[in-house]
Amino acid sequence: MRLKENPDQMTARAIAARWGLEIHCKVAETKRADIYKTTSPQGSAALKLYKKIGASGEGAAIQFMRDLPPNVGPRIYRINFLRTAVLMEWLEGHTIENLVASNDDCGAMKHLATTANAIGAANFKYQFIYKRVIPKLQRKFATYLARSNETMSVELKQAMRHLDHLVKTTTKERVVHGDLHFGNIILTPEGPRMIDPKGLRCDPAFEFAKSICRPFGEIPPDDFAARTKKRAEICAADNDFDPSRIIQWAVVRFAPRTFHQPDKNTNSHALRPYLKTLLDLTEGALS
Numbered sequence: 001m002r003l004k005e006n007p008d009q010m011t012a013r014a015i016a017a018r019w020g021l022e023i024h025c026k027v028a029e030t031k032r033a034d035i036y037k038t039t040s041p042q043g044s045a046a047l048k049l050y051k052k053i054g055a056s057g058e059g060a061a062i063q064f065m066r067d068l069p070p071n072v073g074p075r076i077y078r079i080n081f082l083r084t085a086v087l088m089e090w091l092e093g094h095t096i097e098n099l100v101a102s103n104d105d106c107g108a109m110k111h112l113a114t115t116a117n118a119i120g121a122a123n124f125k126y127q128f129i130y131k132r133v134i135p136k137l138q139r140k141f142a143t144y145l146a147r148s149n150e151t152m153s154v155e156l157k158q159a160m161r162h163l164d165h166l167v168k169t170t171t172k173e174r175v176v177h178g179d180l181h182f183g184n185i186i187l188t189p190e191g192p193r194m195i196d197p198k199g200l201r202c203d204p205a206f207e208f209a210k211s212i213c214r215p216f217g218e219i220p221p222d223d224f225a226a227r228t229k230k231r232a233e234i235c236a237a238d239n240d241f242d243p244s245r246i247i248q249w250a251v252v253r254f255a256p257r258t259f260h261q262p263d264k265n266t267n268s269h270a271l272r273p274y275l276k277t278l279l280d281l282t283e284g285a286l287s
Ligand SMILES: Nc1ncnc2c1ncn2[C@@H]1O[C@H](COP(=O)(O)OP(=O)(O)OP(=O)(O)O)[C@@H](O)[C@H]1O
Pocket: 027, 028, 029, 030, 031, 032, 033, 035, 046, 048, 074, 088, 089, 090, 091, 092, 095, 183, 184, 186, 195, 196
């Protein structure tokens, strides 16, 4: 008797049959997708199966990978009509989260900066398909302002001033990965390569904002300050912006998260000391 398959396995099996794949194992299962290691007619491949239509980023993520020069991300082999199944080159190696975990923070950050800069140098044909980050962030802050006007903290107001300043001083926008962090960079024998992009359009310094903070929570705020400063310096080294600009973007990304539940007792929120630390690091950046 055949064992019962769950619907996910059935989809993977149907796609495998259609595309001539041999599925070896499921390598990751996330909220949005399942990822399988396969052998395909093109060679070793990763099959990413999204759980919902539209989850692959309405096409921007896939176009982004297609426009990248070789060796920056995986080659895209096949996509189904609904864009819920993507077959891409298998990248050999581990994510650079491993380096961070083994205390090679500097090494991880350099690989991340190399990857971001290679993306920055790429030529994206259809700029207009990539969503702009700034309007979304402005809407987010406007919602927070409307929801918590009376009790809104000093930090949230400060973060809004940073956003205004960044908007006013953004002179050029470019296409960025949009979710660049250590878990989305695989260190292959040929060097670092990115996976899992969003494909967004914004100020180049924005790209680094997420990774200079992560992972937080397990590190005392003083060490967090030193680590963040050092990381921002590495990221800015080959760019024409100041490290403090990256930290300002980190403030803007981090503040809504810190005050995600403005009706609750935000004073005791665990993330708040880290936001305060970021704000201290950007002192003087608004003048
Ligand atoms: N092309 C690839 N080559 C090798 N391994 C891959 C590849 N794509 C994904 N993986 C593996 O699968 C894991 C998860 O992949 P990915 O980052 O695309 O999804 P996610 O971030 O978990 O999901 P989501 O799309 O919901 O953000 C990676 O950490 C990596 O181990």
